[in-house]
Each structure stands twice: as C-alpha cells, then as structure tokens.
Amino acid sequence: MSLKQQLHKESMRYLTTAPIRENDPKFISALEDVVYESLTKEEAELIEALYFKSKNAAWRNKILRGLIRCKELELKDFFQKAYKKERYLDMRLLAVHGLTYYASEEEIDKVMDHFLKILMKRPETTPYNYYEYEFLRSAFGLPPLIKKYGYPCFERALQQVEKQYHDMPEAFKGHLTFNEDGKQVMLRTPMKIKQMIDRFYES
Numbered sequence: 001m002s003l004k005q006q007l008h009k010e011s012m013r014y015l016t017t018a019p020i021r022e023n024d025p026k027f028i029s030a031l032e033d034v035v036y037e038s039l040t041k042e043e044a045e046l047i048e049a050l051y052f053k054s055k056n057a058a059w060r061n062k063i064l065r066g067l068i069r070c071k072e073l074e075l076k077d078f079f080q081k082a083y084k085k086e087r088y089l090d091m092r093l094l095a096v097h098g099l100t101y102y103a104s105e106e107e108i109d110k111v112m113d114h115f116l117k118i119l120m121k122r123p124e125t126t127p128y129n130y131y132e133y134e135f136l137r138s139a140f141g142l143p144p145l146i147k148k149y150g151y152p153c154f155e156r157a158l159q160q161v162e163k164q165y166h167d168m169p170e171a172f173k174g175h176l177t178f179n180e181d182g183k184q185v186m187l188r189t190p191m192k193i194k195q196m197i198d199r200f201y202e203s
Contacts, residue, residue, distance in 0.1 A: 008035040012043050015050065022056045031059065036066035041073060048078050057091070064094040065182055068101075076102035083111060089119060090135040097145065105151055112153035119160055123167065130172040133165040138178035171200035 001009075011033040014026070021027045031050075039047065044067070051063045064082060067075055075098060083095035092115060100108055119136075122129045135141050142158040145151070165173065175193045177185050188196075 004035060005038065007033040008038055012046070016046060020050065020053055022054065022059060031062070034066065036069050039070055039073065044070060044073050044075070048075075051078075051082065052085070057088070060086070061091060061094065064091065064098065068094065068098045071101060074102070089115070089122070089132045090141075092118075093136060093141060100145060100149060105149075108149075108151060109153045112151075112157055116153075116157055116160060119157065119164070123164055128168055128172045129164075130168065130175060133161055133168075134176055135178055136161045137165060139180045140178045140182040144180070169200055171196045 011030040014030045015034075018027060018030070034047065036047075047063055047067065051060055051067075054060050054063075060082075067073075067078065079095045079099035079102070083092055083099060086092045086095060096108070096111060096115070099111065103111075122132070126132075137143070137158065142154050142161065146154045146158065175186070175188050175196075177187060179185055
C-alpha cells in the first residue's frame with residue numbers, strides 16, 4: 001500500500017468517528033488526505049454526509065470537485081441535492097459537472113433552465129460579479145461541458161455569461177481565470193486589481 005493510500009485509510013477512519021470541526025487542523029488534514037478516486041461506496045456516503053453538514057463553502061467546494069472524479073460510483077442523487085443546496089453559480093456548476101455524467105440531456109436541460117434564470121438576475125443583485133463569470137467562462141466552467149456533451153443548454157448559458165461579462169465595466173474584467181484542473185490563476189496582482197476597482201468607484 002502506497003503512502004497516499006495509507007493516509008487515505010487513516011483519514012477515513014478519523015472522519016468516521018471525529019466530530020465536525022472545520023477549523024481543527026487534524027480535521028482539515030484528514031479531509032486533505034482523502035483520495036477520491038479510491039472511495040468505496042460506504043466512504044463516499046460518509047463524505048456526502050460531511051458535505052451536507054458543512055457550513056464551510058470552501059470545504060463543500062473541495063468535496064464537490066473530489067466527487068466529480070468518482071465516475072464509477074452512482075452519485076446522481078448527491079449532485080441533484082448539491083445543486084439545490086448551493087447558492088453561488090460556480091458551486092452550482094460544479095454540481096452540474098457531476099450530474100451530467102449520470103443524467104439525460106432532458107434532465108440537464110431543466111436544470112440549466114433554472115441556472116439561466118438565476119444567472120440573468122445577477123446584474124440586479126450582484127452587478128460586478130466578475131468572480132462567478134470568470135469561473136463559468138473558464139477552462140473548468142461551461143466550455144468543457146460544451147466540448148464534451150454539446151448540449152445547446154450549455155451554449156445558451158455561456159452566451160448569457162459572455163453578454164453579462166462584457167456589459168460590466170473594464171475595471172472588473174481580466175483579473176483571474178481557472179485552468180483545466182479548476183485551479184484559480186491570477187492574471188493581475190491583488191494590488192493592481194484593487195487600484196483598478198478603486199479608480200472605477202472614485203470616477
């Protein structure tokens with residue numbers, strides 16, 4: 001057994017019995033050491049339960065990204081519930097990434113109709129919503145879903161994202177993106193971003 005697998009087994013043992021303390025270094029370390037591709041059905045159920053109990057969006061994000069890779073497990077029900085649980089569009093789209101593997105095009109079409117309605121309200125509720133837009137239009141967002149599945153509902157969503165993105169002032173564009181692994185890539189320094197946004201509000 002490799003060190004990675006050993007750490008995974010120890011982590012799952014710990015997470016099975018430990019109380020959820022999301023700021024506890026031991027709890028954080030255990031979650032970090034989970035090897036999602038190695039999850040058994042029972043272990044996946046434990047991770048799903050942790051997801052729904054978690055108040056920490058960053059940890060839910062991490063779990064969503066991990067469970068997306070568990071293709072051999074039947075996780076359709078989990079991703080349907082996760083989509084309904086989340087409020088941020090980037091998190092909802094992660095759930096869609098997972099759900100699309102199991103659901104029919106017709107089912108995904110209904111989900112994306114709902115997604116589009118929320119998206120179209122963003123300019124009213126969050127006018128300078130650049131973080132979500134950058135995720136949705138990135139190499140980990142809608143484009144890979146379009147490339148892999150070719151569903152028109154994904155095309156429509158991306159077209160709307162692009163429209164809303166381009167309607168924003170220049171001060172909110174081009175600060176960051178996400179690579180094919182979903183890692184955030186900063187295109188400007190935090191100082192430069194702050195300067196551009198401050199200048200916008202001053203003017």
